[in-house]
Amino acid sequence: MPAKIDPDQVRRIARLARINLTQEELEQFSNQLSDILNYVDQLSELNTEGVEPTTGPLKISNVFRQDQAARSLSSEQALANAPCRHGDFFAVPKVLE
Amino acid sequence: MELHCLSIHQLAAELAKGQVSSCQATEHLFERIERHDPVIHGYLELQQDAAIAQADRIDKRRNDGETLGPLAGVPLAIKDNICVSHGRTTCASKILGNFQSPYDAHVIEALNAADAVILGKTNLDEFAMGASTENSGFGLTRNPWNPETVPGGSSGGSAAVVAADLAYAALGSDTGGSIRQPAAFCSVVGLKPTYGRVSRYGLVAFGSSLDQIGPIAKTVPDAALLLAAIASHDRRDSTSAELEVGDYLAEIERPVKPLRIGVASEYFGPGLDKEIAQAVRRALDLYESLGAEIVELSMPLNKYALAVYYIVATAEASSNLARYDGVRYGYRDRDSKDHIDMYSASRAHGFGAEVKRRIMLGTYTLSAGYYDAYYLKALKVRTLIKQDFDKAFEQVDCIAGPVTPTPPFKLGEKIDDPLTLYLSDVYTVMANLTGLPAISIPCGFSSAGLPIGLQLTTKAFSEELLLRIARMFEQATDYHQRKPKLQS
Numbered sequence: 001m002p003a004k005i006d007p008d009q010v011r012r013i014a015r016l017a018r019i020n021l022t023q024e025e026l027e028q029f030s031n032q033l034s035d036i037l038n039y040v041d042q043l044s045e046l047n048t049e050g051v052e053p054t055t056g057p058l059k060i061s062n063v064f065r066q067d068q069a070a071r072s073l074s075s076e077q078a079l080a081n082a083p084c085r086h087g088d089f090f091a092v093p094k095v096l097e
Numbered sequence: 098m099e100l101h102c103l104s105i106h107q108l109a110a111e112l113a114k115g116q117v118s119s120c121q122a123t124e125h126l127f128e129r130i131e132r133h134d135p136v137i138h139g140y141l142e143l144q145q146d147a148a149i150a151q152a153d154r155i156d157k158r159r160n161d162g163e164t165l166g167p168l169a170g171v172p173l174a175i176k177d178n179i180c181v182s183h184g185r186t187t188c189a190s191k192i193l194g195n196f197q198s199p200y201d202a203h204v205i206e207a208l209n210a211a212d213a214v215i216l217g218k219t220n221l222d223e224f225a226m227g228a229s230t231e232n233s234g235f236g237l238t239r240n241p242w243n244p245e246t247v248p249g250g251s252s253g254g255s256a257a258v259v260a261a262d263l264a265y266a267a268l269g270s271d272t273g274g275s276i277r278q279p280a281a282f283c284s285v286v287g288l289k290p291t292y293g294r295v296s297r298y299g300l301v302a303f304g305s306s307l308d309q310i311g312p313i314a315k316t317v318p319d320a321a322l323l324l325a326a327i328a329s330h331d332r333r334d335s336t337s338a339e340l341e342v343g344d345y346l347a348e349i350e351r352p353v354k355p356l357r358i359g360v361a362s363e364y365f366g367p368g369l370d371k372e373i374a375q376a377v378r379r380a381l382d383l384y385e386s387l388g389a390e391i392v393e394l395s396m397p398l399n400k401y402a403l404a405v406y407y408i409v410a411t412a413e414a415s416s417n418l419a420r421y422d423g424v425r426y427g428y429r430d431r432d433s434k435d436h437i438d439m440y441s442a443s444r445a446h447g448f449g450a451e452v453k454r455r456i457m458l459g460t461y462t463l464s465a466g467y468y469d470a471y472y473l474k475a476l477k478v479r480t481l482i483k484q485d486f487d488k489a490f491e492q493v494d495c496i497a498g499p500v501t502p503t504p505p506f507k508l509g510e511k512i513d514d515p516l517t518l519y520l521s522d523v524y525t526v527m528a529n530l531t532g533l534p535a536i537s538i539p540c541g542f543s544s545a546g547l548p549i550g551l552q553l554t555t556k557a558f559s560e561e562l563l564l565r566i567a568r569m570f571e572q573a574t575d576y577h578q579r580k581p582k583l584q585s
Contacts, residue, residue, distance in 0.1 A: 013461050019441055033461065037461075053479070092436050
């Protein structure tokens with residue numbers, strides 16, 4: 001495992017996470033993320049062969065409900081916090097050229 | 098005793114007798130908030146008009162002889178990552194600075210049904226990410242016991258206002274210790290219920306396999322009363338358990354006998370402050386004098402819990418916080434030329450440093466090539482830690498230990514060193530990884546007069562037992578009755 005996340009890698013992760021970072025943040029995160037990853041690397045000491053992963057505390061999966069129509073938010077309520085709207089729609093910058 | 102110093106149980110008795118009205122109690126707290134909260138800054142937003150109107154309604158219904166709910170007329174505070182349909186819900190983040198929830202969280206519906214009064218929303222580390230409330234986008238909160246120290250976090254506002262008698266109790270949320278650690282730092286009671294006990298519908302998601310809502314209160318019976326009000330099955334949270342809610346108050350005064358309390362020797366390692374170690378040992382001696390058997394345990398995997406936690410919590414956060422893209426709600430950068438640029442610029446502006454750091458870490462450990470080495474590995478170690486606790490509970494009824502490795506630290510002391518701050522959670526994350534219920538109760542003060550908490554953990558869905566064990570200690574001590582001297 002890499003001992004150090006360099007600023008280029010930080011830039012790549014930031015692109016995946018959709019967060020613009022300044023040069024200063026790139027360098028700071030490079031150091032801090034490296035420290036944290038070095039700390040969590042201690043897990044590699046443990047033998048986990050054949051161990052099932054635990055995704056959550058409860059042993060439940062696929063909680064179903066009846067497929068019935070129910071009341072939900074009105075368009076007005078749903079749009080009330082929109083930073084930009086056109087009529088009954090959320091407006092965004094052009095996606096397709 | 099002064100009106101604001103009362104517990105919920107004491108206030109409810111006074112209200113029932115007609116000695117005081119809910120309006121008087123509510124107005125009294127708002128006056129107190131006005132005097133003391135400028136220093137503490139536990140509240141982000143007050144809902145004075147709505148609170149007094151609700152108190153007035155309850156008083157009228159009481160005068161009409163109506164049957165009222167179990168929290169009738171009791172003024173409470175709500176952590177600002179829990180949606181309330183009036184006022185703002187900001188998560189202490191600039192990205193949600195003007196967000197108004199269109200609906201109430203399940204726990205708010207429950208408090209309304211119990212006839213409670215909501216005073217306002219309390220400060221937190223942005224999106225509940227932190228252990229000091231210094232990561233708030235809207236200013237830090239100070240510890241009422243010493244305004245130069247942190248109140249803990251992330252529910253630091255909730256713990257501080259309860260400790261300062263600026264609310265009779267509060268709701269917090271706990272993803273890695275965010276109820277218990279600030280409760281310990283502020284000398285109040287903080288309960289993280291079993292994962293699944295309280296519906297998270299309307300709690301802004303951070304780590305979905307870890308998050309749980311719970312009470313912060315002045316006494317153990319008050320925490321029990323609040324838990325009883327908010328716990329139930331709710332089909333809007335598919336992880337909420339379809340189990341009957343216990344009667345948490347019926348036997349709370351009855352000591353647990355026989356009682357086996359487990360103590361892991363690993364908890365008393367070199368990282369633990371000496372005075373905290375002494376206070377916890379004294380607490381165990383007290384339990385022994387009350388008839389408990391203290392059983393030494395070995396839990397060697399505990400030391401890996403923090404690493405597992407910071408992989409799991411950040412991975413889940415990176416996914417949960419993808420929704421803040423400036424499209425449907427929240428801050429939007431107006432100068433972006435395309436939608437990708439808009440997402441990236443909005444998030445850069447709206448999120449604070451700690452939130453960015455955690456999203457980045459989670460994005461990294463989930464990314465191609467690292468998923469198996471970090472995320473999957475962490476999920477496997479999570480299984481081993483869970484097995485460790487299952488084994489321990491074959492021998493004991495309860496596990497006791499410290500809540501925090503240090504007393505409340507100075508403001509600014511750890512803000513530049515995230516890894517050191519993460520170590521604050523070293524004793525609390527296990528309950529989140531395993532889903533077990535855990536409580537922090539006041540168990541002493543350091544020589545500098547700063548609060549120390551005792552943590553107790555029991556089996557899943559055994560809150561009745563946990564609260565009784567906690568109450569045994571509270572009945573035998575007076576730490577929970579001590580009050581900070583406030584500055585105004």
